[in-house]
Amino acid sequence: MEKGYVQVYTGNGKGKTTAAIGLCMRAFGAGLKVSFIQFLKGRYTSEMRVFEKLGIEFFQGGRPEFIIGKPGKDDIDAAFKTLNMAKEKVSSGNYDLVVVDEINVAVYLGLISEQDVVDLLNSRSQNTEVVLTGRYATQKIIDMADLVTEMREIKHYYTKGVEQRTGIEV
Amino acid sequence: MEKGYVQVYTGNGKGKTTAAIGLCMRAFGAGLKVSFIQFLKGRYTSEMRVFEKLGIEFFQGGRPEFIIGKPGKDDIDAAFKTLNMAKEKVSSGNYDLVVVDEINVAVYLGLISEQDVVDLLNSRSQNTEVVLTGRYATQKIIDMADLVTEMREIKHYYTKGVEQRTGIEV
Numbered sequence: 001m002e003k004g005y006v007q008v009y010t011g012n013g014k015g016k017t018t019a020a021i022g023l024c025m026r027a028f029g030a031g032l033k034v035s036f037i038q039f040l041k042g043r044y045t046s047e048m049r050v051f052e053k054l055g056i057e058f059f060q061g062g063r064p065e066f067i068i069g070k071p072g073k074d075d076i077d078a079a080f081k082t083l084n085m086a087k088e089k090v091s092s093g094n095y096d097l098v099v100v101d102e103i104n105v106a107v108y109l110g111l112i113s114e115q116d117v118v119d120l121l122n123s124r125s126q127n128t129e130v131v132l133t134g135r136y137a138t139q140k141i142i143d144m145a146d147l148v149t150e151m152r153e154i155k156h157y158y159t160k161g162v163e164q165r166t167g168i169e170v
Numbered sequence: 171m172e173k174g175y176v177q178v179y180t181g182n183g184k185g186k187t188t189a190a191i192g193l194c195m196r197a198f199g200a201g202l203k204v205s206f207i208q209f210l211k212g213r214y215t216s217e218m219r220v221f222e223k224l225g226i227e228f229f230q231g232g233r234p235e236f237i238i239g240k241p242g243k244d245d246i247d248a249a250f251k252t253l254n255m256a257k258e259k260v261s262s263g264n265y266d267l268v269v270v271d272e273i274n275v276a277v278y279l280g281l282i283s284e285q286d287v288v289d290l291l292n293s294r295s296q297n298t299e300v301v302l303t304g305r306y307a308t309q310k311i312i313d314m315a316d317l318v319t320e321m322r323e324i325k326h327y328y329t330k331g332v333e334q335r336t337g338i339e340v
Contacts, residue, residue, distance in 0.1 A: 005327055005332070007184075009185060011322070013319035013320065013321075014177075014317060014319050015179060015185060015186075015189035015192075015319045015321070016185075017192070018188075018189040018192035018193055018196065019185035019188040019189040019192055020192070021191075021192035021195055021196065022185075022187070022188035022189055022190070022191035022192035022195070022217070023188055023338070025191055025192070025195055025217050025220045026188065026191065026215070026216045026217045026220075026337060026338070026340075027216070027337040027338065028216075028220060029215075029216035029217050029218070029219035029220040029223075029337070030216035030219075030336045030337025031337070032337040045196070045199075046196045046197070046198075046199035046200035047192070047195050047196045047199050048199070049199035049200075050195045050196075050198060050199040050224070053199075053224070054220070054223070054224075096337065097337075097338070129338060142324065142325065145325060146325070146327040146332070147184060147325060147326050147327045148323075148324035148325040148326075149183035149184050149185045149321050149322065149323060149324065150183065150321070150322040150324050151183075151185070151319050151320075151321055151322075152181070152319065152320040152321075152322055153318075153319060154178075154312065154318035154319065154320050155312065155315060155316070155317060155318040156317050156318075157175055157316040157317045162175070162316070166200045167196060167197040167199070167200025167201070167202040167266065167267075168193070168196070168197065168267070168299060170196075
């Protein structure tokens with residue numbers, strides 16, 4: 001059985017989650033069925049407000065706090081809940097586009113394994129395009145993808161001391 | 171007088187316009203005033219439908235056809251109209267975020283000059299964050315920017331013969 005395509009947005013530059021949000025908007029605008037699943041982040045952000053307004057389904061599987069140091073049991077539980085949610089969506093055949101945001105970072109932090117992502121991709125429906133984001137995409141995930149963009153940071157105003165601003169970064 | 175920040179998304183990978191659309195959504199979600207100005211493209215796409223639905227201002231300054239070969243007078247006229255529209259928006263002080271999509275390509279094609287972009291950036295209000303997108307950003311534009319991300323194509327399914335699909339690419 002043929003599968004839906006897999007897109008990966010990785011690298012250290014700004015624009016990965018932002019591009020995934022843009023993809024959701026474009027797909028929604030075309031009348032496609034979309035789901036946005038987010039690892040690691042639990043803070044309600046400006047873009048979630050737009051998802052709600054449009055009626056785009058989203059799920060934030062992280063905790064409001066950033067993980068600093070070694071992830072705890074709560075972090076791992078939250079990641080597995082998010083993984084299961086993602087599996088349900090990509091395998092159901094009910095979605096044209098499923099974004100799984102920051103999943104690469106969840107692997108990098110050891111919250112889930114690379115094999116979990118491989119299994120997730122293998123479980124996807126032929127109807128469903130899957131978008132994976134986050135720094136540190138592994139070679140195996142890149143090999144499984146049909147489209148991979150690396151966002152490379154050439155210059156970032158963080159280095160000028162600009163704080164995260166509501167509506168621009170979050 | 172201090173100016174608003176400048177972000178540039180360039181490179182040969184997928185995700186530049188898409189990220190700019192995501193930025194518009196995030197800013198809109200935060201209640202910011204947004205304008206999306208697009209060079210070169212004149213085809214009404216899925217994301218424009220979402221802009222309309224949300225009431226986000228946009229202007230498409232291209233012609234429906236792609237430019238093939240040497241740009242004609244109509245193309246140059248359309249680009250100057252787009253440039254003037256962008257100038258009006260970034261200098262007015264009425265916008266928190268102005269995206270000028272594909273402007274780097276307009277320079278690359280010779281429709282406008284690098285100096286036109288420099289002047290555009292210099293005319294911006296201190297209240298306004300300006301986002302420039304498109305392949306081939308010149309070094310001078312990169313030097314003027316506060317944040318630059320290069321989208322690098324690692325893999326693209328075009329090479330597998332996948333056509334542009336409504337809701338995914340356009």
